[in-house]
Amino acid sequence: MPAPSEFExxxxxxxxxxxxxxxxxxxxxxxxxxxxNGGAQLxxxxxxxxxxxxxxxxxxxxxxxxxxxxxxxxxxxxxxxAQPAWALLSLTMxxxxxxxxxxxxxxxxxxxxxxxxxxxxxxxxxxxxxxxVTLVGLVERGRALRRDGARPGDRVYVSGTLGDAALGLRQxxxxxxxxxxxxxxxxxxxxxxxxxxxxxxxxxVVDVSDGxxxxxxxxxxxxxxxxxxxxxxxxxxxxLQACCSPTExxxxxxGGGDDYELCFTVPVERERxxxxxxxxxxxxxxxxxxxxxxxxxxxxxxxxxxxxxPSRGGxxxxxxxx
Amino acid sequence: MPAPSEFExxxxxxxxxxxxxxxxxxxxxxxxxxxxNGGAQLxxxxxxxxxxxxxxxxxxxxxxxxxxxxxxxxxxxxxxxAQPAWALLSLTMxxxxxxxxxxxxxxxxxxxxxxxxxxxxxxxxxxxxxxxVTLVGLVERGRALRRDGARPGDRVYVSGTLGDAALGLRQxxxxxxxxxxxxxxxxxxxxxxxxxxxxxxxxxVVDVSDGxxxxxxxxxxxxxxxxxxxxxxxxxxxxLQACCSPTExxxxxxGGGDDYELCFTVPVERERxxxxxxxxxxxxxxxxxxxxxxxxxxxxxxxxxxxxxPSRGGxxxxxxxx
Numbered sequence: 001m002p003a004p005s006e007f008e009x010x011x012x013x014x015x016x017x018x019x020x021x022x023x024x025x026x027x028x029x030x031x032x033x034x035x036x037n038g039g040a041q042l043x044x045x046x047x048x049x050x051x052x053x054x055x056x057x058x059x060x061x062x063x064x065x066x067x068x069x070x071x072x073x074x075x076x077x078x079x080x081x082a083q084p085a086w087a088l089l090s091l092t093m094x095x096x097x098x099x100x101x102x103x104x105x106x107x108x109x110x111x112x113x114x115x116x117x118x119x120x121x122x123x124x125x126x127x128x129x130x131x132x133v134t135l136v137g138l139v140e141r142g143r144a145l146r147r148d149g150a151r152p153g154d155r156v157y158v159s160g161t162l163g164d165a166a167l168g169l170r171q172x173x174x175x176x177x178x179x180x181x182x183x184x185x186x187x188x189x190x191x192x193x194x195x196x197x198x199x200x201x202x203x204x205v206v207d208v209s210d211g212x213x214x215x216x217x218x219x220x221x222x223x224x225x226x227x228x229x230x231x232x233x234x235x236x237x238x239x240l241q242a243c244c245s246p247t248e249x250x251x252x253x254x255g256g257g258d259d260y261e262l263c264f265t266v267p268v269e270r271e272r273x274x275x276x277x278x279x280x281x282x283x284x285x286x287x288x289x290x291x292x293x294x295x296x297x298x299x300x301x302x303x304x305x306x307x308x309x310p311s312r313g314g315x316x317x318x319x320x321x322x
Numbered sequence: 323m324p325a326p327s328e329f330e331x332x333x334x335x336x337x338x339x340x341x342x343x344x345x346x347x348x349x350x351x352x353x354x355x356x357x358x359n360g361g362a363q364l365x366x367x368x369x370x371x372x373x374x375x376x377x378x379x380x381x382x383x384x385x386x387x388x389x390x391x392x393x394x395x396x397x398x399x400x401x402x403x404a405q406p407a408w409a410l411l412s413l414t415m416x417x418x419x420x421x422x423x424x425x426x427x428x429x430x431x432x433x434x435x436x437x438x439x440x441x442x443x444x445x446x447x448x449x450x451x452x453x454x455v456t457l458v459g460l461v462e463r464g465r466a467l468r469r470d471g472a473r474p475g476d477r478v479y480v481s482g483t484l485g486d487a488a489l490g491l492r493q494x495x496x497x498x499x500x501x502x503x504x505x506x507x508x509x510x511x512x513x514x515x516x517x518x519x520x521x522x523x524x525x526x527v528v529d530v531s532d533g534x535x536x537x538x539x540x541x542x543x544x545x546x547x548x549x550x551x552x553x554x555x556x557x558x559x560x561x562l563q564a565c566c567s568p569t570e571x572x573x574x575x576x577g578g579g580d581d582y583e584l585c586f587t588v589p590v591e592r593e594r595x596x597x598x599x600x601x602x603x604x605x606x607x608x609x610x611x612x613x614x615x616x617x618x619x620x621x622x623x624x625x626x627x628x629x630x631x632p633s634r635g636g637x638x639x640x641x642x643x644x
Contacts, residue, residue, distance in 0.1 A: 010418055010446045014411060017427060017441040018434030021407065024442055033442035035408055037460060039361035045442065047410040047456055051449030085343065086357055088369040089336060090454050096332055105339060112340030119339040120346055120355035120367065124332045127373035128450040132412050134369055136458075138359060 029222070030147050031079035031207055034139070041138040044082035048072045052129035056186075057172060062100040064186035065131060066107030072209065073135035074115060074190035075260040079207040081145040081199045082137030084115050084192060089122035090132040104131075115192055143199045145264070150204035150223035154265040154291040157274075159191050159283055161237040162212055163249060166256025171243075180239045188260035194285070195262060197277040202264040211255040213297060213309055216263050226296045229289035231307060251310035254299075265291055351544070352469050353401035353529055356461070363460040366404035370394045374451035378508075379494055384422040386508035387453060388429030394531065395457035396437060396512035397582040401529040403467040403521045404459030406437050406514060411444035412454040426453075437514060465521045467586070472526040472545035476587040476613040479596075481513050481605055483559040484534055485571060488578025493565075502561045510582035516607070517584060519599040524586040533577040535619060535631055538585050548618045551611035553629060573632035576621075587613055 015028040025042060026034035032046035050069050052058045070087065077084050089108070093100075112119060117135070168185030176182055191207075198205060204223055206215045212234075220226055234253045241249055266274050271287075278285050292298075299309050337350040347364060348356035354368035372391050374380050392409065399406050411430070415422075434441060439457070490507030498504055513529075520527060526541045534556075542548055556575045563571055588596050593609075600607050614620075621631050 010413070010423065011444070013423065014427060014441055014444060017411075017431045018409065019438045019440050021438070021440040024408065024440050027440065027442045028444070033408070033410070035442065035458075037359065037361040037363065037365065037407075039359040041359065043359065043365075043458075045408065045410060045456075045458070047412050047443065047454070048445050049412045049414055049447050049449075049454065051414055051447055054447060054449050085359075086346070086355070086367065087340065088355070088367060088456060089339075090369050090371045091332070092371055092373055092452060101332065101335065105336060108336075109339045116341045116343070118341050118343040118346050118349065119336055120349045120357065121369065122333070122336060122350070123370050123454075125371050125373055125376060127371075127376050127452060130414060130449060130452060132369070132371065132445075132454045134367075134410060134456040136357075136365075136367070 026146065031076040032082065032137070034080070034144055040141070042141055042144060044077055044080045044137040044139050044144065046073055046076040047132060047134045048076065049130055049132040060186060062103030063107035066104035067111050067187050069131040069133045070108055070111045070117070070135070071188045071190050071260060073133045074111070074192055075188065075207040075209065077135060077137040078190050078192045078195035079145060079205045079262060080137070080139055081143065081195045081205070082139035083196065084117045084135055084137045086120045086136045087112060087117050088134040089119060091122065092125045092127040092130045094126065094129065140199065145195065145198055145202055145205040147204055147206050147219050148222040150219050150225050150265040150291045151267070152225055152291050152293040154203050154267050155271060155287050156216065156227055156229065156263070156265055156289040156291060157285050157287055158208070158212065158235065158263045159194055159261040159285050161235045161240070162208065162259050162261060163240050163252030163256045164237050165258035166252040167240050167243055169258070180237070181243070185258055188258065190260055191262045191283065193281055194278065194283055197281060198264055201270050201274050201277060202266055205262055205264040208259045208261045208263050210257050212263060213254045217297060219263070219265065220295065220297065226292045226294045226298070227289055228292055228298045228300060231299050232302045233286060233288045235284065235286040254310050348468065353398040354404065354459070356402070356466055362463070364463055364466060366399055366402045366459040366461050366466065368395055368398040369454060369456045370398065371452060371454040382508060384425030385429035388426035389433050389509050391453040391455045392430055392433050392439070392457070393510045393512050393582065395455045396433070396514055397510065397529040397531065399457060399459040400512050400514045400517035401467060401527045401584060402459070402461055403465065403517045403527070404461035405518065406439045406457055406459045408442045408458045409434060409439050410456040411441060413444065414447045414449040414452045416448065416451065462521065467517065467520055467524055467527040469526055469528055469541050470544040472541050472547050472587040472613045473589070474547055474613050474615040476525050476589050477593060477609050478538065478549055478551065478585070478587055478611040478613060479607050479609055480530070480534065480557060480585045481516055481583040481607050483557045483562070484530065484581055484583065485562050485574030485578045486559050487580035488574040489562050489565055491580070502559070503565070507580055510580065512582055513584045513605065515603055516600065516605055519603060520586055523592050523596050523599060524588055527584055527586040530581045530583045530585050532579050534585060535576045539619060541585070541587065542617065542619065548614045548616045548620065549611055550614055550620045550622060553621050554624045555608060555610045557606065557608040576632050
């Protein structure tokens, strides 16, 4: 497992800031906070900032930026099993550019409307281009999905395919502006319906934003367990397999960020219920390994021999070139 | 009244984005959004971004930045009469600097703890220095303070003194690093207790973040009324009067941003109750004028003659030099 990044250390540093409140069900350290204001459902609260040149290329289409700024937050709520409800937008840009704003709004609006999210407020300021979206969702009391419930013997699953966004980034940097991998990078489809379907079934869930190895690592650390993954079972798209060597494809699948799939663990006795629950979603889920008591992440080949986890750790925003 | 700034136009542009939801009591266009999740109280939700070099000097002490990032949001909730509860922090910085982070956390933590706010989550990313705080508060159903309730005949009030932060900015730019005006600029004291005291008394409230003329302008526009202000009644600190000519002081009081006082309107029959409600707060409130049916903001001297509103409009983030 990679060591905690500077990014992670700073997050921990702020974990105990401010007052201590009884109505905080879950604070810093999961995909979203859980809060109890006495309503029928708990509130799930998350925020993500995308900085131009760090989280999206400076020449990315404005519509894709608007889509992605909301998508990354929808993905956080999906990992909690929450139903998204309300968003706030804080937009910082050097100058108001009408064309860019129109495209950005189009991308944001389409995804928000598709998920029943109302944009209820925000802030607009002058400065280097960056977008912060805050998203609030609702989740049934006592049922929210968390990172800390994985137990030895649970099966490890992942949705969709992995590594396509990493390939898309490489293609974008090489000048390609279209194709399925670039599309995956720019318009991730948050797995909100899957998250809702996992309520009562998954023992732990995380969204894959920084790479499977790093994000599964969060489940392992919070749950106090380890995992064995079968390399041959990692779901890879035909595009990824066609464009990369097997070694490169494995590195993209385990270390590439921006996939926004869900990685989750399921007790063996619920695997049949899981298959029924996801049957109507039009989204594959693949068993890729097993939770074990011994800490750490182990990768094995088809003969069961341990192979090294590709060295690239999770996408560390502070480690990435600006 | 100043024309809507580009800043304001962009805000309006996003007002109808996303889905339309029954549980949105108040969306884009007030100090905070009001949302109803069926709890005993409504949720009040706001977000503000501070960009280095735009909203605070690049050499501002980290502790002051941490204080101010939360204070500006507390001020928004104060203007709704909400009790602050939970905050999310999104911090963007070029490199993790331990000393800066320690100071920033100290300033944020102290103010959060003083107002009973728990920091429950956030995001940390690499990029140009900027801080976004999202704040959620709770307010009694049907009692939230809004911008749209001012009626002809209501008295216009403001808390504390005006223009000190504008003086503080000028002093900072001239190299001064201490003194009451600089302190007002760097460590604004959000008027949360006053906001709570105004529930049931004020007909409209706004926080003074962009300058009294601009912010009172929001009340006038949303309420469909005008106002007459008596220049001689504007509350000016001894510091402001000592450092500025009367004309300069008036310009600071009407056009200077960052004061974070509350401006509010009160029906005449509730003025006595207002005095009782604020008696224990240790904060002066001053009647400065009257709401009138005719649109627009009029300023009069002690002889009742109309005088021009100093031309500097509200602090426009897109208009300010970066």
